[in-house]
Amino acid sequence: MSRADRRRAGVSPDPVEVTVGPNRRAENLVLVLLAGTVVGALAFIVFYFAYPDTQLLGLCLGLALVAMGLAFAVAGKRIVPQEKATEDYQDYGDPEVQEEVVELVDGGGAGVSRRRLLIGTAGAAGATVGGAALLPLASMGPGVGDYLSVTPWKPGRRLVDSEGAPLKPEDVEVGTFRLAFPEGASRSELGSSLNVLKEPVENLQVAEELVKVMPEGVMAYSRICPHAGCAVATYRYPLYEPTFGEPPALVCPCHYSTFDVRQGGKLTFGPAGRDLPILPLGLNAERELIALGDFLDRIGPSWSRVRGGPDSPLEPAGGGG
Amino acid sequence: MLRGSVRWIDERLGLGPTLRTAMRYVFPDHWSFMLGEIALYAFIVLVGTGVFMTFYYVPTDAVTTYRGAYEPLAGLIASENFISTVRLSFDVPGGLLMRQTHHWAANVFIVAIIVHLARVVYTGAFRKPREINYFIGVSMLGLGLFDAFTGYMLPDDLLSGMGLIIAYAVGLGIPLVGEDLMFLAFDGPFPGSDALWNRLEVTHVLLVPMILAALIGLHLWIIARQHHTQFSSGSDEEARAKSEKQLVGSPMWPAYALRSLGLMGLVVGFLFLLGGLVQINPVWLWGPYEPYLASNGAQPDWYLGWLIGALRLMPAFEPQIGDLTVVPNAFWGGALFPVVVFAVFYLLPVIDKRFFGDGRKHNVLDRPRDNPRRTAFLTAFFFWIWLTFVAGATDQVFLRMRIPYEAQVWFFRFVAVLGPFAVYFIVRRWAEELRERDVHPLRGWNGRLVRRDPVMGGFVTLDGGQDGAVVPEEDVAAHEPDVAGSREERATAAPPGPDGA
Structure with a gap:
């Protein structure tokens, strides 16, 4: 059948x-x-x-x-x-048995004079010994300290490209961006990598003090998005006539936070809570790009003390630690 | 031999009665009760293929050189995490099959749990007395997502690294304590120390799977203790009352055991077919991760799409008190959103008791239409999650279809706020009408037969047309002519009886 x-x-x-x-x-x-x-x-x-x-x-x-x-x-x-086949559902829950259990448990404390004090102290003992046993978990990592504020950048440090060669302003073309690192430092730290771009100085819409740290219109931004820490690895530079009006912008490919490079990395769209931090640049005697100090803001994804601290926005911070 | 084995075990452990009961254990026959089994069999594949991979994977980011059979990466200097994954894929016979099958099984595991969960919530299977098993199930979904994520991190390729930094950023975003927690987890600031990789591996292959295995055991034990729910054997009250007391179905032995084994063969077989024939996560194409690398249009595994979408939809908002950043932005979409979603799932038995149900014990399931408000609430809730999930694909839509990214995000922000309400009212109305007319939404005749009156004009509605039965002439004659002047009137006049509209 x-x-x-x-x-x-x-x-x-x-x-x-x-x-x-x-x-x-x-x-x-x-x-x-x-x-x-x-x-x-x-x-x-x-x-x-x-x-x-x-x-x-x-x-x-x-x-x-x-x-x-x-x-x-x-x-x-x-x-x-x-x-x-059929099987009956069990209807659990027998009040008599429940009552017996309650009496059995309760009966375990029969004749004890300071019951609540004993139970309370036992609870305290359990909590302390448990807490003490868990404490070694604190060894899993260092205290936060200044770690999140420190980057490898300091005054005079040269910018180098992926091959390790120093960068000069003429190596950076308008409409493209260069990936740069601090010379002789780890590249894996969030504070290391930079996007270096050039815009004609007359296009810059930033304070006079900021123009000074963008020699010949060359500016450097942290490559790490202040939203979720992805590498800001795309640059939207309109070449198609109907979009000419849109300002060039660095765009994070993870959640599309968009930063206007002419306005000093100002956030124009997307979820990031802060603008893209600027690294103040200068030129040394060989006309190579150097850092004048640390980033003007703290880099990387936000945390509770990402703002403020000793750094003042327009004064190169020198590390904050 | 059979008799001998049974005697041997019964004389030693007294398992005879247990075996007898187990073999007569009754399973309901509806197909939807097998969804959870798919997850179970995927889990078995995950353990099997996963154990194989632990024999090759090296959890350290110490740098090494690839000297294997895969030419394009010959001489590549990268972390052992990445290189050992490439070696497993190209230089171990059967290694790639195991790796890809593992990845597919993870995807199927999560899908099966979600579909199973949908069945459970839509039918009210989570109600008393089954709340405990429901909580265990929701917990397993959470643990499964977390374990899938940690596994996705292990190869240290470009996509895992991008996932890891986002997870770190979301963790940093936990108000006030985020940075401390992340420093403990990563052993310092991102990208952490080498210890991170031992931690990720142990979490992925030991801690979470052990908890999952224990919960699976508990889940099954509780099912056996309470028995499955079932649908009512008929629509009348008597049948319902009987179904409430007595489960009807197939006994474990032989029919159900064979069917379930058959399902296992099919699930495991399809997973190996997928693992062998359909490429998944070719890390050698993504390359190793460095914090300064990212790729445009990158997508995580689908089960994380809802979190990506939430991170993208959240407007730039970081509340501050003085210099203190109280809630960094990544927290909203990456942590608060999933916490809210899981909180709703965990609280569902309470919500249901308060707003949609009665707090009594239930062995008989509701059909989704039987409780229109619960069904509407759940659909609106799932729509909200689904919409956020779709919003995670905005970059792909932009790259492939050129719909401006910003416009999409504004559209999704708008729909994410208003859409669930619209869905609630539409689904509630739909379920109410289905309940009233008692027809299957996808099957059978759903309309009304009308006949034009040759003398008077207008239309006669022939009732009883629901199952497509031909209505005898005398029945037609018995009906009052239903003269309808306009299309609208006909439409509203059609369902006879107490119309919920």
Whole structure:
């Protein structure tokens, strides 16, 4: 009797055994499927030794398992006895037993004179010993200290490109951006990497003091987005006439915080809570780009003390620590 | 031999009665009760393939050189995390199959849990007496997401690194204590010390899977103790009362055990087919991560899409008191949003009891339409999450379809606030009408038969047309002619009886 037949006949909810008589066709199908499993598994073994190609291995093992699954499913539906069984739901919750348990627990403290004091002290003992045992977790990392305020940048440090060569203003073209690092320092710290760009000085819409730290219109921003710390690795510089009006902007590819480079990294769109920090630049005697100090704001994703501190916005901070 | 084995075990452990009960244990027959099993079988694959990978993965960012079979990366100097993942993929026979199958299994594991969860909440299976198992299930979803994320970090490729820095930023954003917590987790400021990689690996392969395994055991034990829920055997009160007391279905042995084993074969088989034939996370194309690298249009695994979307939709807002930044922005989308979502799931039994239900014990499930307000609430809630998830793809939409990014974000911000209310009212109305008419939304005849009156003009509504039965002529004659002047009137006049509209 097929499922559809049974549905038409109306399935009784009573425990009625619907015996499936010998179903030779289903048995044959299961035999073929199980044989397929054997073939697939053997092929997997052969390919594993002879030609361990990922696609072939996956195909053999996958098909073998799918065939096995189908075999079991067909057997479960067409070969073995089909049964409608019933089982009563247990209705838990016996008030008498609950009361007994309460009395047993309560009875454990019979005859004790200062019960509450003892229980309270035991609780305190448990809490202290637990707290003490967990304390070593504090060894997992250092205290925050000044770590989040320190970057490798200090006055006079040269900017170098990915190859380690010093950068000069003429290496930076308008409309593109260069990735730069502090010479001789780790590149993996969030405070290291920079986006260096150039804009004609007359386009800059920043305070006079800031223009001074953008020699020949070359400016450096932290490459790390102040939102979630991704590398700000895209630069939107309109070359298509209808979009000429849009100012050039550094855009973070993770959550699309957008920073107007002409306005000193001001946030114009997206979730970042702060503007992109500027690294004040100058030129040394060889006309190479150098840092005049640390970033004007703290870099990296925000934390509770990311603002303020000893740094004043227009005065190169010298590290904040 | 069979008799001998049974006697051997029963004489030693007295398991005879237990086995007898277990084999007669009844499972309800509805297909939707097998969704959780898919997650279970995916978990088994995860453990199996995962153990294989731990034999090769090296959890350190100490730098090494790749000298393996994959030509394009020959001589690459990168962290051991990354190089050992590439070696596992190209230089270990079957290694890539195991790695890709593991990744696919993680995806299927999460999908199956979410679909299973949807079934449980829409049918009210979480109600008394099954709240404990519901809490365990929601916890397993949270742990599963967390474990999938830590696994995604381990190869230290470009996408994992971008995920790791975002997680770090979200952690830093926890008000007042964020930086302390992150310094403990990462052993210093990002990118942390080498210890981070031991911690990530132990978390991914030992801590979370152990908790998950324990919870799975508990989940199954509680199901066995309480039995499955079931749908009512009929729509009348008598059938409902009977279904409330007695479970009907197939016994464990032989039919259900074979079907479940069949499902296991299919799940595991499909996962290996996917792992062998469909590429996933080719880390050798992304390359190793450095904090100054990022790629445009990068997408995390889909199960993190809702968090990416929330991070993107949140406007630039960082409340301050003096110099103190009280809530850094990444906290809103990356931490508060998922906390709210999980809080709603955890509180659902309480919300349901207060607003949609009755607080009594229930073994019989509701169909979604049986409780229109619960169904509408859940759909609005899922819509809210889904919309945020879609918002996580705004960059892809921008890159592929050139719809301006900013316009999309404003659109999604708007819909995220107003959309759930619209969804609530639409779904509530829909469920109420379905409940009244008692027809399947996707199956069978759903309309009304009308016949034009040849003499009077106008239309006669032939009732009883729901199952497509042909209405005898005399029934037609018995109906009052339903003269309808306009299309609108006909539409509103069509459902007879007490119309909820």
